[in-house]
Amino acid sequence: MISEELPFGFYVSLLGPGNGYDQRLWRxxxxxxxxGYSGGRRLLHQQVDHLRIFRNKIAHHEPIHHRHLVADHEAILRCLGYVDAGLATMVRHHSRVPEVLSRRP
Known part of the structure; x- marks a missing residue:
């Protein structure tokens, strides 16, 4: 069976340098x-690649307690807003992350 799923890293790579992606894909x-995004491809790639690295740390059970998790949460919401502002608003409204982070020692 052929999987129709592509990993997050694949999509991040579409925003990255190389292979004429700027001319052939981005533009x-x-x-x-x-x-919801008005900047350049390179900056967007940096932002979503940051999220890819964060996601991989979580997926591989690496410690994240030392990170600025409030900033990580905001970065997720910001990038989500680039794709769908309404969805970002809904996720922000229903997210329990701020509550959980406020209870940590």
């Missing part, structure tokens, strides 16, 4: 996937 169509 022709990919920017439309981020209607």
């Amino acid at each position: 022709t169509a990919l920017y439309r996937a981020f209607p």
Whole structure:
């Protein structure tokens, strides 16, 4: 069976340098996937790559307690807002992350 799923890193790589992605993908169509974003592809790549690294640390059970988790949570919401502002608002409203972080020692 062929999987139709692609890893998060694949999508992050579409925003990265190389292979003429800026000309062939970003300028022709990919920017439309981020209607809430108005900057350049390189900065967007840095932001989502930061999230990819954070996600991988969690997936591989690496410690994250030393990180600025409030900033990480805000970065997730900001990038989500680039794709869908309404969804970002809904996630912010229902997220328990701030509550959980406020209880940590």
